[in-house]
Amino acid sequence: xxxxxxxxxxxxxxxxxxxxxxxxxxEPFYVALATRIAILALAAAxxxxxxxxxxxxxxxxxxxxxxxxxxxxxFASHAMxxxxxxxxxxxxxxxxxxxxxxxxxxxxxxLPIGAISLRTTGVYFxxxxxxxxxxxxxxxxxxxxxGGEDGLSIPVRNSFVGLNTANxxxxxxxxxxxxxxxxxxxxxxxxxxxxMALQAARQNEVRLAAVGIRPFRxxxxxxxxxxxxxxxxxxxxxxxxxxxxxxxxxxHMSGELIVLVILGGTGRLFGPVAGAILYVLLEYAxxxxxxxWQLFLGLILLGVVLFARGGVVGLVAGxxxxx
Amino acid sequence: MTEPVIEIxxxxxxxxxxxxxxxxxxxxxxxEIHALIGPNGAGKSTLIHQICGTLMPDSGSxxxxxxxxxxxxxxxxAQLGLGRTFQIxxxxxxxxxxxxxxxxxxGRQRSSFRFFGNVMADRSLTDPAMKALSQVGLETRAxxxxxELSHGERRQLEIAIALALGSKALLLDEPMAGxxxxxxxxxxxxxxxxxxxxxxxxxxxxxxxxxxLADRISVLVYGRIVASGSVAEIxxxxxxxxxxxxxxx
Ligand SMILES: Nc1ncnc2c1ncn2[C@@H]1O[C@H](COP(=O)(O)OP(=O)(O)O)[C@@H](O)[C@H]1O
Ligand SMILES: [Mg+2]
Numbered sequence: 001x002x003x004x005x006x007x008x009x010x011x012x013x014x015x016x017x018x019x020x021x022x023x024x025x026x027e028p029f030y031v032a033l034a035t036r037i038a039i040l041a042l043a044a045a046x047x048x049x050x051x052x053x054x055x056x057x058x059x060x061x062x063x064x065x066x067x068x069x070x071x072x073x074x075f076a077s078h079a080m081x082x083x084x085x086x087x088x089x090x091x092x093x094x095x096x097x098x099x100x101x102x103x104x105x106x107x108x109x110x111l112p113i114g115a116i117s118l119r120t121t122g123v124y125f126x127x128x129x130x131x132x133x134x135x136x137x138x139x140x141x142x143x144x145x146x147g148g149e150d151g152l153s154i155p156v157r158n159s160f161v162g163l164n165t166a167n168x169x170x171x172x173x174x175x176x177x178x179x180x181x182x183x184x185x186x187x188x189x190x191x192x193x194x195x196m197a198l199q200a201a202r203q204n205e206v207r208l209a210a211v212g213i214r215p216f217r218x219x220x221x222x223x224x225x226x227x228x229x230x231x232x233x234x235x236x237x238x239x240x241x242x243x244x245x246x247x248x249x250x251x252h253m254s255g256e257l258i259v260l261v262i263l264g265g266t267g268r269l270f271g272p273v274a275g276a277i278l279y280v281l282l283e284y285a286x287x288x289x290x291x292x293w294q295l296f297l298g299l300i301l302l303g304v305v306l307f308a309r310g311g312v313v314g315l316v317a318g319x320x321x322x323x
Numbered sequence: 324m325t326e327p328v329i330e331i332x333x334x335x336x337x338x339x340x341x342x343x344x345x346x347x348x349x350x351x352x353x354x355e356i357h358a359l360i361g362p363n364g365a366g367k368s369t370l371i372h373q374i375c376g377t378l379m380p381d382s383g384s385x386x387x388x389x390x391x392x393x394x395x396x397x398x399x400x401a402q403l404g405l406g407r408t409f410q411i412x413x414x415x416x417x418x419x420x421x422x423x424x425x426x427x428x429x430g431r432q433r434s435s436f437r438f439f440g441n442v443m444a445d446r447s448l449t450d451p452a453m454k455a456l457s458q459v460g461l462e463t464r465a466x467x468x469x470x471e472l473s474h475g476e477r478r479q480l481e482i483a484i485a486l487a488l489g490s491k492a493l494l495l496d497e498p499m500a501g502x503x504x505x506x507x508x509x510x511x512x513x514x515x516x517x518x519x520x521x522x523x524x525x526x527x528x529x530x531x532x533x534x535x536l537a538d539r540i541s542v543l544v545y546g547r548i549v550a551s552g553s554v555a556e557i558x559x560x561x562x563x564x565x566x567x568x569x570x571x572x
Contacts, residue, residue: 188438188439189438189439191441191442191443192437192438192439192440192441192442193429193434193435193436193437193438193440193442193445193448194435194436194437194438195438195442196418196422196425196426196429196435196442197426197429197435199415199417199418200415200418200426203415203416203417203418204413204414204415204416206377206397206409206413207413207414207415207423207426208398208415208426209376209377209396209397209398209401210375210377210397210401210407210409210413210484211401211426211427211429211430211431211484211488212398212399212401212402212427212430212431212433212488213398213426213429213430213435214396214398218435221436320417321468322417322418322419322422322468
């Protein structure tokens with residue numbers, strides 16, 4: 001087993017063990033903290049697919065995070081009052097159905113956003129993904145039926161067959177399982193033919209075209225998959241907070257996701273997990289000491305970019321290698 | 324006489340006021356090595372780029388095996404069997420040498436939308452890739468990142484990639500540059516074998532290699548073909564001697 005695999009297993013074990021112990025010790029706050037880590041790691045794992053493996057610096061992934069959140073919120077409120085959903089869909093509070101709808105809507109949104117944004121590269125790509133996300137953000141806050149600027153509260157967390165989602169540990173385990181499934185998927189994709197083409201597109205698109213593979217389609221597919229994973233995280237995040245907030249779609253959130261990926265290690269399988277652990281713990285530790293904790297986060301990020309380009313995973317396991 | 328593999332008619336391309344390709348017509352026939360020579364800045368690379376689709380011509384047409392490919396993009400042309408090397412090597416630098424070639428095998432198989440299955444355990448990718456690497460003599464370097472190769476080895480790798488693509492025609496832009504004497508001799512031998520299956524349009528400054536390999540030579544000066552003929556004809560041509568060969572004893 002190489003160093004990176006060992007480190008990944010340690011991260012997975014710690015992220016599972018900590019909330020189980022906290023729960024046993026009757027410390028629900030720390031269970032919620034671990035849940036927040038798992039969900040942000042999932043959102044960042046989605047972004048990592050586009051940014052890390054594909055080199056696509058999307059500054060608009062909060063849009064998908066928010067779409068997922070609103071799907072959870074809208075389903076929850078309709079289920080509460082047994083009102084049918086738009087398009088005559090029956091109301092349900094079952095998470096798997098909600099996730100499926102969130103995934104589909106994110107894919108539907110990501111397809112045109114990606115198709116247009118991927119005509120550009122570099123700073124223009126960053127700006128156009130940001131612009132799309134802002135459009136969706138302003139749409140959300142001007143939509144009074146679902147809370148407008150106030151957001152949408154979720155009085156009762158959506159449910160999952162056989163589990164009690166109101167139980168902090170049960171809900172954590174759901175989030176953890178989805179995260180692990182997403183990481184397993186990312187791992188398979190990374191090592192697949194598609195993954196090879198995607199990583200080649202990041203390194204040299206002229207080379208990719210010269211062997212008969214169109215970079216555009218590869219990137220668009222990755223962008224859509226990436227949006228779907230981030231959207232799933234959004235649905236869980238809204239259920240965690242029992243609240244779908246427009247701030248989930250704000251550019252701060254997009255920036256936060258990028259920060260998570262870079263902190264953890266861009267294009268590393270467990271980079272998003274390492275990044276989310278570090279980020280949430282810093283937020284917790286520094287946020288308790290000073291209101292300006294983001295200033296310190298900025299300094300740490302600067303340090304990572306200047307001195308540890310591989311992020312946490314890079315520091316521990318060295319540079320990524322392709323055999 | 325069979326139809327040419329590549330057929331270029333009246334190709335023109337300007338960069339602002341500069342005519343980089345000026346009414347060029349050219350063919351590449353089955354089994355031949357057609358050398359394209361000319362001083363720096365004559366427009367050789369620009370011509371290769373237009374044949375491969377990385378640059379679009381202003382006018383004129385390009386056919387591959389009878390099919391008009393003038394408006395196709397680079398990926399489509401590669402799928403039809405145009406293999407090329409770049410004057411300045413263009414590789415996936417983080418990938419191993421083997422992976423760079425596997426990418427071409429995958430491109431040839433049009434199988435890039437498979438999301439599962441580890442590529443390194445996939446013999447249908449690794450076997451053809453290793454075969455192409457041993458053809459160019461790079462098999463012992465398969466596992467190292469492409470960025471760690473020497474200049475000459477990068478050229479060899481690009482040729483392996485073009486071979487793995489199953490190319491029906493090869494366009495090589497100065498493949499000998501940066502190779503030592505031994506390297507260029509080995510590559511000369513390889514190209515001599517390859518031409519039996521795959522005709523080659525060869526841009527090259529190494530005159531020993533050109534004279535040893537070429538069936539025909541065309542001389543490009545300021546974007547125009549000023550002479551075209553057999554090795555003997557080009558050697559004798561006074562205009563060529565003055566414009567080009569004379570300047571490079
Ligand atoms: N993208 C470009 N934009 C403007 N001028 C170019 C471009 N590419 C090549 N040129 C010019 O076109 C001419 C031909 O260049 P090139 O095809 O690279 O020559 P060669 O390969 O024969 O040395 C040169 O004068 C070069 O400066
Ligand atoms: Mg050139």
